[in-house]
Amino acid sequence: xxxxxxxxxxxxxxxxxxxxxxxxxxxxxxxxxxxxxxxxxxxxxxxxxxxxxxxxxxxxxxxxxxxxxxxxxxxxxxxxxxxxxxxxxxxxxxxxxxxxxxxxxxxxxxxxxxxxxxxxxxxxxxxxxxxxxxxxxxxxxxxxxxxxxxxxxxxxxxxxxxxxxxxxxxxxxxxxxxxxxxxxxxxxxxxxxxxxxxxxxxxxxxxxxxxxxxxxxxxxxxxxxxxxxxxxxxxxxxxxxxxxxxxxxxxxxxxxxxxxxxxxxxxxxxxxxxxxxxxxxxxxxxxxxxxxxxxxxxxxxxxxxxxxxxxxxxxxxxxxxxxxxxxxxxxxxxxxxxxxxxxxxxxxxxxxxxxxxxxxxxxxxxxxxxxxxxx
Numbered sequence: 624x625x626x627x628x629x630x631x632x633x634x635x636x637x638x639x640x641x642x643x644x645x646x647x648x649x650x651x652x653x654x655x656x657x658x659x660x661x662x663x664x665x666x667x668x669x670x671x672x673x674x675x676x677x678x679x680x681x682x683x684x685x686x687x688x689x690x691x692x693x694x695x696x697x698x699x700x701x702x703x704x705x706x707x708x709x710x711x712x713x714x715x716x717x718x719x720x721x722x723x724x725x726x727x728x729x730x731x732x733x734x735x736x737x738x739x740x741x742x743x744x745x746x747x748x749x750x751x752x753x754x755x756x757x758x759x760x761x762x763x764x765x766x767x768x769x770x771x772x773x774x775x776x777x778x779x780x781x782x783x784x785x786x787x788x789x790x791x792x793x794x795x796x797x798x799x800x801x802x803x804x805x806x807x808x809x810x811x812x813x814x815x816x817x818x819x820x821x822x823x824x825x826x827x828x829x830x831x832x833x834x835x836x837x838x839x840x841x842x843x844x845x846x847x848x849x850x851x852x853x854x855x856x857x858x859x860x861x862x863x864x865x866x867x868x869x870x871x872x873x874x875x876x877x878x879x880x881x882x883x884x885x886x887x888x889x890x891x892x893x894x895x896x897x898x899x900x901x902x903x904x905x906x907x908x909x910x911x912x913x914x915x916x917x918x919x920x921x922x923x924x925x926x927x928x929x930x931x932x933x934x935x936x937x938x939x940x941x942x943x944x945x946x947x948x949x950x951x952x953x954x955x956x957x958x959x960x961x962x963x964x965x966x967x968x969x970x971x972x973x974x975x976x977x978x979x980x981x982x983x984x985x986x987x988x989x990x991x992x993x994x995x996x997x998x
Contacts, residue, residue: 627681627728628986629685630685630983636670654670664723681990684725684737687717689706689710690767693706696740716826738994740986742773742775746772756769771824772820773806775817780981781800781978782921785798796918797917798917800921800923805833807830811910811913832868834869836867837867868896873891874895881895916973917944919973919976920974920976928977934977935948947968948966948975949969964976
C-alpha cells in the first residue's frame with residue numbers, strides 16, 4: 624500500500640509517499656519556514672499539488688499531542704478530530720497545524736482512510752514517578768497535569784536503528800536519544816521503552832529550542848506577569864514564539880544562522896549557542912544517572928544530524944562516563960545512502976551515533992498497523 628505521511632511541525636511540513644511493502648519512498652518533500660515566509664494554507668496547497676499523479680491508499684498524520692486519550696495510533700473520525708482540537712491548548716504551536724493538515728487532506732482525499740499517529744503515545748511507558756508533577760494530586764487528576772513527552776516517533780525510530788547498528792536486541796540496550804532541532808527533546812530508553820523524557824505536559828518543558836524557552840523558574844513568570852501586567856496570552860506568546868534561541872540571541876531561531884553570526888563575533892548568537900549546549904549536557908548527565916550509564920547516545924534532528932560543531936560541544940569532556948568523541952569521524956560527511964554515522968573513538972565505552980531520523984517511515988508503519996486492527 625502507498626501511504627502518504629504528512630509531518631506538520633512547528634515551522635515545516637515534511638511529507639513522503641511510502642510503499643509499505645518495500646519501505647521505499649516514492650515521493651518526498653520538505654516545505655520550510657511555514658508560518659514565517661509561507662502561510663500554512665498555501666503550504667498545504669503546495670504539498671497537495673505535487674501528489675496528483677500518486678495512488679494513495681491511506682494517509683498518516685503526525686499529531687503532537689493526544690493527551691490521556693491515545694496510547695497508540697487511531698483512525699481519524701470526527702471524535703478523534705474533536706480530541707485533537709481539545710489538545711490544541713496543550714500544544715499551541717503544533718496541534719493547530721496538525722489539525723490544518725488533517726482537514727486539508729480529508730477535503731482533498733475524502734475516500735482515503737486516514738490515521739493520526741501521536742508523539743505522546745510512545746511515552747505512555749513513563750513510570751509514575753517520572754511523569755508525576757509535584758503539585759496537589761487532586762489538581763493533577765482533574766486536569767491531567769503530568770509529563771506526556773513528545774517526538775515519540777523519532778525517538779522510537781532512532782532507537783530501533785541503533786539496535787540494528789549495534790547488532791544487539793533493543794530489549795537489552797540503555798539508550799539516550801537527543802532529538803535536536805527547532806524543537807528539541809531528550810529521551811532515556813531502557814529496553815526500548817521510554818523511561819524519562821525532557822518535554823512535559825506541553826512541548827515547552829526541557830531543552831532550549833528555536834523559539835521555546837524550555838525549563839525556567841515558574842516564579843520568574845509570576846514576577847514578569849506582575850511587573851509587565853502580562854496576560855496569559857502574552858505569556859503564551861512569550862514562551863512559545865519569542866524565547867529560546869531567538870530570545871537569547873535577539874537574532875534568529877536557526878542554529879545555522881547563529882553559528883555563522885557567532886563566528887563573526889555576534890555576542891547574542893554566541894550566548895544562545897552556549898545556553899543550548901549547556902542545557903543538553905545537563906540532561907545528558909541526568910539520564911546517564913537514571914540509566915546507570917548508557918550503551919549508546921544518539922544525536923538526531925536537524926542540529927544533531929547536521930552540525931558537527933554542536934555535536935562536539937555537547938559530547939566533549941565526558942571521559943568520566945566512558946564517552947570519547949572521534950573528532951575526525953564527527954567531521955565526516957555521511958553519504959546520501961548513509962543514515963547512521965558512528966562518531967565515537969575506539970576507546971569510548973559508549974557508542975556515539977548520529978542517525979538520520981525517519982519519522983515518516985515510523986508513521987507509515989503505525990498507520991498500516993492501525994488500519995489492520997480496524998474491525
